[in-house]
Amino acid sequence: MDNLLFGLEELGITKTNGVDIFGEEKGDSRLKTKIEESTVSEQKESDFLFEKTMTCPVCDKSFKTKQVKIGKPRFIGTDSDLRPRYEGVDTVKYDAVVCLHCGYAELMRNFNSISSRQIKDVKENICNTFKGITNELGEYSYPAALQRYKLALYNGVVKHSKLSERAFICLKIAWLYRAQIESLSKDTEDYAKVAREYAINELMFTKNAYEGFFKAIEKEMPPICGMDETTVNYMLSDLARRCQDYENAEKFAFAVLSSRSASAKIKEKTRAELEIIKKEKASSNK
Template sequence: MSDNKIFSGLEHVGFKDSDLKDLSLYEKEKKAIEDAKKTSPSSLLYEKTIVCPVCETTFKQLALKSNSYRMISKDSDFFIRYATINPYFYDVYVCEHCGYSALKVDFNKISEKQKESVISNISTKFKSRTYPKEYNLSIAIERYKLALLNATYINSKSSTKAMICLKIAWMYRLSEDNNSAELEKSFLKSSLEGFNVALEKESMPVYKMNTFLLMYLIGELNRRLENYDTALSWFSRVITTPGVSTNLKELTRTQRDLIKETLEQQNAAKEESTEISTDDIDSNEDSTKSNKGFFSKLFGE
């Protein structure tokens, strides 16, 4: 149906077809999509000067210009999908001199003891490489894994390692490789392990998540890993805890209901499989009786 026909029939309330002929239902949205296609991702980037807190040398880091990206949607574990350019690709700083790497929000949060660990465990083996003027998915994964390697050697907080693992899982979610789904689950599992420790040992908030948000995320990661009983337990805690926002409770109820639907479907499939199996047994028994009768007549039994 053309846009000028959508509003037909409103003549009696004052709106003639001729007055609405130039009105487009999704004009702004279409224009935004076309503009995004025309925009070169590299035009949304600039080189930022960074001073490494470990080796104290200066290096250039690609960064996004303010308001240069547009959100498309948000997954239930807080992964945001973007149009034109993906900010996650530029979320890790890597010092090209010593190899120190971290999420940009954590880059300067390093102690003297941790610096020594970077120098002895990372810098002695690190081989600098030249990155292109625009990062792709494989480069983003490489940089996140460098950050995770550093975080492991310097014994960063569990929440830090968990967040890096979560973002690596998100990157594999974007991948179309054959083993990407398996790798996503592997890093979700590592992320879940770290966030469980963080909730028990660390002060909140962590990465802008308060206790309730982290409880929800732990439940959601369990759901995605098909640990349904554990997920339901966490979701129940979020829903019944006083002080949790209405929006978070609604989101939690939605994810809880997804689990219930999944379990109902699984139970229905099991029952159907059991019925088919029972029918096969009955059919085999009838066949055996028929064959026995045939051979009895043949051999005079």
């Protein structure tokens, strides 16, 4: 699938086919993924949400967006690529904020960080054709969350945001596709076909996240997307493994283990990661 931003056409965003997310040629990495069991909770996801009123820095209009109540959900851990897991709610779904009026979209932490030049680019390339988006009742469905993230990614391309910021959005989109697989009912018609499609999309965005972060560390200084150098190296080790780039997976892992500032906890996780890398590398050479 060549168009990473498929699904935005119904919002009036039609110039997405062939968009190069990072503005350079991409490699042809093969990827692997792991489907993990989802957490079941008796509470409804909507119980963890509230409506936050925001003002758009592009069009100056107010709108409401769903956010997760701070301290409400119980943290239960992360996947190997740092995807967070909470009991009862997928917090990732609610980090992409979209102005319902003009189509400006960004991750919550960066929403108000936009220059006058970037505002001009967004108005010219997005606002002029944006048809509007609905703030769903209750929790966001995965298709709705993915649409918001892809709009945020396209905004990032249009306003030339940092490589790391675009890469982080790609990574979060990959997490959403993984979660969509986990939440898919086995009774779904053509279950295997649908699950495979989601898995392919997860792999595609994982690949782009790895590419973006790999390029970003050559041009940006830590912290990168709020992560220190050690955390970035650990994450890149896991993403490289998923891309079957085992040489760089080992290199990033060794960078963590040799770091004097790395905690004992992250070094322990990295040693476990190295064991997985070695097994997968040996398996791929058979």
